[in-house]
Structure formats: C-alpha cells, structure tokens
Amino acid sequence: MSATEITPALSVLDLVPVRTGQSSAQAIAASMALAVRADALGWRRYWFAEHHNMPAVASTTPPVLIAAAASRTSRIRVGSGGVMLPNHAPLIVAEQFAALEAIAPGRIDLGIGRAPGSDPVITQLLRQSGTTGDVERFPSHVQDIALMLGQDGATVRFTSGGEYAVRATPAASGSPQVWLLGSSDYSARLAASLGLPYVFANHFSGQGLERALELYRSEFAAGETLAEPRTFLTANVVAAPTDEEAQARALPQLRMMARLRSGRPLAALETVEQAQRGLAEGPDAGEQTLLDSIRSSWFVGTGPDVRRELDAFAAQHGVDEIMVSPVAGSFESEPLDATPGREQTLELLAG
Numbered sequence: 023m024s025a026t027e028i029t030p031a032l033s034v035l036d037l038v039p040v041r042t043g044q045s046s047a048q049a050i051a052a053s054m055a056l057a058v059r060a061d062a063l064g065w066r067r068y069w070f071a072e073h074h075n076m077p078a079v080a081s082t083t084p085p086v087l088i089a090a091a092a093s094r095t096s097r098i099r100v101g102s103g104g105v106m107l108p109n110h111a112p113l114i115v116a117e118q119f120a121a122l123e124a125i126a127p128g129r130i131d132l133g134i135g136r137a138p139g140s141d142p143v144i145t146q147l148l149r150q151s152g153t154t155g156d157v158e159r160f161p162s163h164v165q166d167i168a169l170m171l172g173q174d175g176a177t178v179r180f181t182s183g184g185e186y187a188v189r190a191t192p193a194a195s196g197s198p199q200v201w202l203l204g205s206s207d208y209s210a211r212l213a214a215s216l217g218l219p220y221v222f223a224n225h226f227s228g229q230g231l232e233r234a235l236e237l238y239r240s241e242f243a244a245g246e247t248l249a250e251p252r253t254f255l256t257a258n259v260v261a262a263p264t265d266e267e268a269q270a271r272a273l274p275q276l277r278m279m280a281r282l283r284s285g286r287p288l289a290a291l292e293t294v295e296q297a298q299r300g301l302a303e304g305p306d307a308g309e310q311t312l313l314d315s316i317r318s319s320w321f322v323g324t325g326p327d328v329r330r331e332l333d334a335f336a337a338q339h340g341v342d343e344i345m346v347s348p349v350a351g352s353f354e355s356e357p358l359d360a361t362p363g364r365e366q367t368l369e370l371l372a373g
Contacts, residue, residue: 029333029336029342030254030332030333030336030341030342030343030344031065031066031342031343031344032065032066032332032343032344032345032346032371032372033065033066033067033068033069033254033343033344033345033346034056034057034060034065034067034068034069034345034346034347034348034368035069035071035103035225035256035345035346035347036053036056036057036068036069036070036071036081036087036347036348037070037071037073037079037080037081037347038050038053038070038079038080038081038087039078039079039080039275039291039349039361040077040078040079040080040290040291041078041274041290041291041292041293041351041352041358042289042290042291042292042293042296043290043358044290044358045358046080048358048359049080050080050087050090051359051360052358052359052360052361052364053070053080053081053087053091053361054090054091054094055359055360055361055365056348056361056364056365056368057091057094057095057098057100058094058095059365059368059369060098060368061094061095061096061097061098063368063369063372064097064372065098065368065372066098066099066343067098067099067100067101067131067345068091068095068098068099068100068101069084069100069101069102069103069104069131069133069345070084070087070088070091070101070102070103071084071102071103071104072084072102072104072105072106072109072135076288077288077289077290078278078288078289078290078291084101084102084103084104084105085102085105085118085119085122088100088101088102088122088130089122089125092122092125092126092129092130093125097129098129099129099130099131099199100122100126100129100130100131101130101131101132101133101198101199101201102131102132102133102134103133103203103221103256103345104132104133104134104135104201104203105132105133105134105135106135106136106137107134107135107136107160107163107164107167108136108160112163112166112167112170113166113170113188113190115132115134115167116166116167116170116171116190117190117191119132119167119171119190119198120170120171120190120191120194120197120198121191122198123171123191123194123196123197123198124191124195127195127196128196130198130199131198131199131201132167132171132198132199132200132201133201133202133203133221134164134167134200134201134202134203135202135203135204135209135223136160136204136208136209160212161212161215161216164200164202164212164216164218165216167190167200168200168218170188170189170190171190171194171197171198171200172194172197173194173195173197175187175188175189175190176188176189199219200218200219201218201219201220201221202216202218202219202220202221203220203221203223204220204221204222204223204234205222205223205224205226205229205230205234206230206234207230207233207234207237209234210222210233210234210235210237210238210241211237211238211241213238214237214238214239214240214241214242214243214251215241215243216243216245217242217243217244217245217246217247217248218245218248219248219251219252219253220238220251220252220253221253221254221255221256221345222234222235222253222255222256223256224255224256224257224319225256225257225258225345225347226256231255231339232339235253235339235340238251238253239251239253253341254341254342254343254344254345255335255336255339255341255343255344255345256344256345256346256347257320257321257332257335257344257345257346257347258275258319258320258321258347258349259320259321259322259328259332259346259347259348259349259367259371260272260320260321260322260323260328260348260349260350260363260367261321261322261323261324261325261328261329261350261366261367261370261371262323262324262325262350262363262366262367262370263324263325263366263370264324265322265323265324265327268322268323268324268328268350269322270294270298270351271294271350271351271352271363272317272320272322272349272350272351273292273294273297273298273301273351274291274292274293274294274296274297274351274352275291275349275350275351276297276313276316276317276320277292277297277300277301277313278291278292279316280309280312280313280316283312283316284308284309284312291351292351293351293352293353293354294351294352294353294354295353295354296354297351320349321335324370325370325371325373328370328371329370329371329373332344332346332371346367346368346371348363348364348367348368349364350363350364350366350367351363
C-alpha cells in the first residue's frame with residue numbers, strides 16, 4: 023500500500039482530564055462513558071496514560087482504569103499508553119496485565135514507557151523501594167515482562183547454576199500485545215532492537231518524529247512475534263461542528279500545557295469560559311508565543327477538516343493508525359459526569 027492510499031484507523035489516548043469543580047469520580051465516569059462510545063463507534067483501541075500528582079489528570083493507575091473500561095466494552099482493545107516502567111517492579115506489571123488479559127482475552131495492550139510521569143519529588147516517592155527506579159535496566163525489564171507474560175514464563179538463573187521459573191499467571195492462554203512508547207532516538211532504537219511495535223508520542227513532543235521513525239524502521243530486527251516494523255502516532259485533537267467551537271474547546275488544554283511548559287503552578291482544567299476570560303485579560307508576548315507554538319502541532323477544526331488533516335498526517339509518515347488524544351474542554355453548562363466535547367470529537371471523526 024502506498025502512503026497516499028492509507029486511510030488510518032483511529033484510537034484514543036485518555037489522560038482522564040479533571041475540570042474545575044469536577045471530582046475524580048465524575049472525571050472517571052466521563053472517561054468510562056467515552057470508552058463505551060469509542061467501542062460503539064468502531065475505534066480500534068483505547069489507552070490510558072500514567073501521570074501522577076497533577077490536578078487536571080486522573081489517570082494515575084492504568085491497570086485499574088483498563089479493567090473498568092474492559093468490563094464496559096466488548097470489542098475495542100484497551101491498554102496503557104503507557105505504564106511508566108521505572109515506577110514499578112516488572113513482575114507486578116506482568117501480573118497485572120496477565121490478569122487483564124484473562125479478564126478481556128485478546129483485547130489487552132501493554133504500552134510501556136521510560137519517563138517518570140511526574141515531577142522529581144513524586145518520582146522519588148514512587149521509587150522508594152529502590153530497585154524499580156533503575157532506569158539503566160529498562161531494556162532488560164521490558165524483555166523480562168514479555169517473557170513472564172508468555173505461556174512458558176521466564177527463567178531466573180543463579181550464579182550457583184540453579185534455575186527458577188517465573189510466570190505472571192499460572193496458566194496463560196494468551197498474552198497482551200507489548201508496545202514500546204517514546205519520543206526520542208533511544209526509544210525508537212530500543213523498540214527496533216527488541217522487535218517490538220513502537221508508538222511515537224507526538225501529542226507530547228513532535229520534535230524528532232521523522233528521525234525516530236526512520237531509525238525504528240531501518241534498524242528493526244524481526245522477532246518471533248513481529249516480522250516487520252509496526253508503528254503509529256499520537257495527536258492532540260479537537261473536532262466540533264464549527265471551527266469557532268473547536269477553537270474555543272481547545273483553549274483550556276492549551277492554557278494548561280502552556281502553564282506546564284513554563285513551570286507555573288498547575289490547577290484543575292479550566293472550563294471554556296474560564297479560559298476565554300483568562301485569554302481576554304491579555305497574555306504577555308511570551309505566553310502568547312508559547313500558546314501559538316503548542317497549537318501549531320494540534321488538529322483543531324470541524325470534523326471533516328480534522329479528518330482530512332489526520333489522513334494526510336498518516337500518509338505523510340506512512341502509518342495506518344492515529345491515536346487521538348481528545349483534548350476538547352467543557353462549557354460551564356455541561357454535566358460534570360460527562361465529556362460532551364470529547365464525545366463529539368470521536369463521533370465527528372468516525373463520520
């Protein structure tokens with residue numbers, strides 16, 4: 023298939039956003055409803071990110087959210103985008119995802135990342151047990167998880183010559199699809215060397231995209247589970263009936279990202295009206311430049327326009343799937359236990 027013939031499948035990346043006045047319970051309820059809607063619309067997969075100690079993000083525990091979403095859906099693949107492996111013992115990750123595979127056979131994805139998913143203080147709290155924070159062992163930990171998830175399990179070999187079998191579950195009949203996530207040359211090369219599918223986190227940082235994909239594809243080593251490179255991209259997206267509404271719904275997340283990148287204190291996600299009032303007060307030149315820079319890599323507009331842009335984006339980079347992070351904000355009049363703007367984005371893009 024040539025690049026111009028690609029029609030990308032669509033998937034969802036969910037950070038479970040928390041808006042002003044919304045409880046964690048309401049935010050999670052809204053995301054569960056969104057997962058159900060994505061399932062009904064025929065979207066390919068639904069992944070939850072891992073972030074910690076952020077007022078506007080409730081996706082702290084991907085395995086818990088995956089289990090909840092799996093129980094409410096019947097077709098769509100559910101998974102992590104991703105589990106930040108240095109925060110966890112590899113055996114625990116393998117056991118959690120083996121259990122998820124048993125709950126929803128053939129529908130579980132294990133996306134693994136190397137970043138901490140938070141600030142340095144929280145990173146230290148997450149890694150107080152010591153050995154799990156050994157980032158240098160990340161490649162071997164990824165391999166260990168893949169082995170422990172398999173039917174044969176992994177074998178621990180001791181210097182004395184003894185061996186010990188380790189399995190993530192006693193009698194696996196299948197295993198999750200393991201993906202490596204990243205936004206750097208390191209992650210692309212590691213995924214290639216391990217023969218794993220790879221996702222470039224374009225929604226977070228679009229810098230280095232072309233080089234990462236070229237490295238992954240050119241250095242890919244085929245393995246038992248994957249014969250050729252397999253990759254897709256993520257993107258921040260807002261679709262609405264009108265361009266005016268889409269631009270308005272993009273404002274809350276844009277302003278939060280600007281605060282994050284400029285090191286200012288974070289808060290719950292603004293409503294559209296709060297963001298508009300803040301913008302009307304007049305950002306300084308530096309803030310406006312930052313907002314414009316962030317916005318330049320997003321896909322915001324009417325459903326048909328955004329879909330055409332996503333199709334072209336996929337064709338440009340030779341991928342058959344785009345994972346959408348639906349970043350549409352909410353108006354003050356909209357219910358706290360639902361996310362109409364994000365649901366609208368999925369519906370419009372599905373056609």
